[in-house]
Amino acid sequence: MKELKLKRVVIAGGGTAGWISAALLAKSFGKSIDLTLIESDAIPTVGVGEATIPPIINLHKVLELSEKEFMSRVNGTFKLGISFENWRDVGENYVHSFGFAGKSNWAAGFQHFWLAGQKRGIDSTEYGNYCAEHLACRKEKFAVMPKNGVNYAYHLDAGLYAKFLREFSEKYGAVRKEGKITGVNLHPDTGYIQSLSLESGEVVEGDLFVDCSGFRGLLIGDALKTEYEDWSHWLPCNSAIAVQTETVRPPLPYTRSIAREFGWQWRIPLQSRVGNGLVFCSEYGSDDEAKELLVKNLEGKLLNEPRVIKFTTGTRKQHWTKNCVAIGLSSGFLEPLESTSIHLIQKSITRFIQLFPYDGIKQSEVDEFNRQTREEVQNIRDFIILHYHVTDREDTPFWRYCKYMDVPESLTHRIKLFRETGKVFKKEMDLFAEESWIQVMLGQGVTPESYHPVVDSMTDDALRELLMELKQSTEQKVDRLPAHHEFIDYYCKSNVM
Numbered sequence: 001m002k003e004l005k006l007k008r009v010v011i012a013g014g015g016t017a018g019w020i021s022a023a024l025l026a027k028s029f030g031k032s033i034d035l036t037l038i039e040s041d042a043i044p045t046v047g048v049g050e051a052t053i054p055p056i057i058n059l060h061k062v063l064e065l066s067e068k069e070f071m072s073r074v075n076g077t078f079k080l081g082i083s084f085e086n087w088r089d090v091g092e093n094y095v096h097s098f099g100f101a102g103k104s105n106w107a108a109g110f111q112h113f114w115l116a117g118q119k120r121g122i123d124s125t126e127y128g129n130y131c132a133e134h135l136a137c138r139k140e141k142f143a144v145m146p147k148n149g150v151n152y153a154y155h156l157d158a159g160l161y162a163k164f165l166r167e168f169s170e171k172y173g174a175v176r177k178e179g180k181i182t183g184v185n186l187h188p189d190t191g192y193i194q195s196l197s198l199e200s201g202e203v204v205e206g207d208l209f210v211d212c213s214g215f216r217g218l219l220i221g222d223a224l225k226t227e228y229e230d231w232s233h234w235l236p237c238n239s240a241i242a243v244q245t246e247t248v249r250p251p252l253p254y255t256r257s258i259a260r261e262f263g264w265q266w267r268i269p270l271q272s273r274v275g276n277g278l279v280f281c282s283e284y285g286s287d288d289e290a291k292e293l294l295v296k297n298l299e300g301k302l303l304n305e306p307r308v309i310k311f312t313t314g315t316r317k318q319h320w321t322k323n324c325v326a327i328g329l330s331s332g333f334l335e336p337l338e339s340t341s342i343h344l345i346q347k348s349i350t351r352f353i354q355l356f357p358y359d360g361i362k363q364s365e366v367d368e369f370n371r372q373t374r375e376e377v378q379n380i381r382d383f384i385i386l387h388y389h390v391t392d393r394e395d396t397p398f399w400r401y402c403k404y405m406d407v408p409e410s411l412t413h414r415i416k417l418f419r420e421t422g423k424v425f426k427k428e429m430d431l432f433a434e435e436s437w438i439q440v441m442l443g444q445g446v447t448p449e450s451y452h453p454v455v456d457s458m459t460d461d462a463l464r465e466l467l468m469e470l471k472q473s474t475e476q477k478v479d480r481l482p483a484h485h486e487f488i489d490y491y492c493k494s495n496v497m
């Protein structure tokens, strides 16, 4: 293997970001790098972050983790999507599932066929009924299948996940150092980070530094002064209250996101407890009001004291500065509505490994990393704003603000295109595919005015037959699945550790 010039890699922080980064770096490079992770038991991790999206399965494949062992270790359940309740209006619900509805034609996506069915009075079924993942959410069914299965992700216990990945990383050569970082030492000429000083007096030197220190951004922000771009005018929630409760019913195979007067409530079911929280905007409700609102909408006994977390939505202007790359909350936070943060950790560390500067840092690599990361984050930002902005809700000052706020031009264009034509296109750096945009736009109440003319080459009878066949095959596929909780019991018990 090629001798690396930059081989001392230091990760600052051991939350989900730190340990995913360590696991992937250790698995990719093994002994060709010296990998050290510094974390302080005295500084807690953010401790939330328990809902994921399907690409996490690729991460685990790369790491060659056993899914059964992972599920048992992290108290995991399966996730087929998110149920958005009260978002379009109070009492109106829809599911953003991980699946694809119907069958596309090369010229036109399935939404055009579905729309034609609606407009020609052939079918009045909800769009989601053509999607197995959607239907499986509604029927609380799930199974991992070797072929022709459903797309899924996980709900997991963030603390247990970090522990699981720590064991993995240490097995592959990562060295964990316990200690509080008290100084970041820069080279006097280049401004590159040379070392980190710990409270114990120890100095840890490195060539490359991965900032996983959480919201504070100890290296990328405090030391390297990389600016933070504030997006709170578009994503105004800036606080959360989190609490765990006892389980009172079998776990659902989806996350619940319930819009409330000045924010939204999450409910994430694990095997033996439920993670809950309220994300809210402090301009429209105090911490005490938020706590009261959350607690009155919980099921099951509280297992801990509700905890307040403060944040500013936005992103770093550069995610890689000099010899430091920011991964996780140190790089920015969009808010957890679509469970994208763990995914961004996975994407950023993967991108860093793909662009790994083994031969010395080249500005072209840094620029490429920053371009890709920024575009990806901007697209996710637009997708999240969509949920708040396209709403019929005007019942509280918070919802009136969201409905009438200015939004990025890139989002306005996507909504207009869909409203006028039913068309959606995925951009180069889009995380969310066409199907996600369609589900959320329809769910939030954007009804396209027209559909693609290729569908008009079909007679009413042919279209009726197509839609009926697709709907029946979707139902049959879902009806064959076991109940989600039964599958978890079977799957985790059949784990051979």
Ligand SMILES: Cc1cc2nc3c(=O)[nH]c(=O)nc-3n(C[C@H](O)[C@H](O)[C@H](O)COP(=O)(O)OP(=O)(O)OC[C@H]3O[C@@H](n4cnc5c(N)ncnc54)[C@H](O)[C@@H]3O)c2cc1C
Pocket: 012, 013, 014, 015, 016, 017, 018, 038, 039, 040, 041, 042, 043, 044, 045, 046, 047, 048, 049, 050, 051, 052, 158, 179, 180, 181, 182, 212, 213, 214, 215, 218, 240, 242, 277, 279, 309, 311, 327, 328, 329, 330, 336, 339, 340, 341, 342, 343
């Ligand atoms: C309310 C809320 C809900 C969320 N829900 C989701 C979700 O459902 N899905 C999802 O994907 N993401 C979610 N996220 C985001 C997710 O929690 C984070 O992306 C993830 O936990 C990674 O955090 P982190 O590792 O960057 O930071 P942290 O968890 O804050 O870890 C920081 C680490 O740095 C260490 N550290 C800090 N300062 C020092 C120092 N001076 N010396 C030594 N060590 C130090 C700490 O000890 C800790 O180990 C949510 C976030 C919030 C706020």
